[in-house]
Amino acid sequence: DAGITQSPRHKVTETGTPVTLRCHQTENHRYMYWYRQDPGHGLRLIHYSYGVKDTDKGEVSDGYSVSRSKTEDFLLTLESATSSQTSVYFCAISPVISSYNEQFFGPGTRLTVL
């Protein structure tokens, strides 16, 4: 199994509060991704990183920011959580980027915004 951990695994928070989710990898992979998973939508890309301090937006980036100060850590921040951000969040990593490569996923963080 790829060495990917996510923390916390579960979180309940209130609307308007800031939330930070952490993804940590031990594989030294260059590329890291944050997805959210909602029923009927599969997984949707929020943000991705192609190196330390190099990040870009995905399909559903509004309300989210990311940071990557070290190869092994990729943080996802909800500046002011809303109920629409209740979801399961997955981090993924890959060593290269092509139209064929596998992405390795973490165990997920279940976030509930009340």
Added chain:
Amino acid sequence: TQLLEQSPQFLSIQEGENLTVYCNSSSVFSSLQWYRQEPGEGPVLLVTVVTGGEVKKLKRLTFQFGDARKDSSLHITAAQPGDTGLYLCAGYVRDTGFQKLVFGTGTRLLVSP
């Protein structure tokens, strides 16, 4: 707009039955991938199909990539309870010079003993 549509969304069958899951798009993909996700875990890659018309087999699972590279199917023979899970197809699209993985809507399979 969902780029990849899967059908059926949910499938409940008895052990020993056969089933097919479909993944369709109006777009052409250079490859398609199939992932399986179990409860409380992240998706895990099962297979990547690359060539139009390609068929790949993994034990009781058969994957096919359409000739036009717009669709794919997953066929399971003699399903077992261990096949229970969420099956996701996915394909890479190029967006502003970066290859991004887009996922289908998912098919949740329940195999009862």
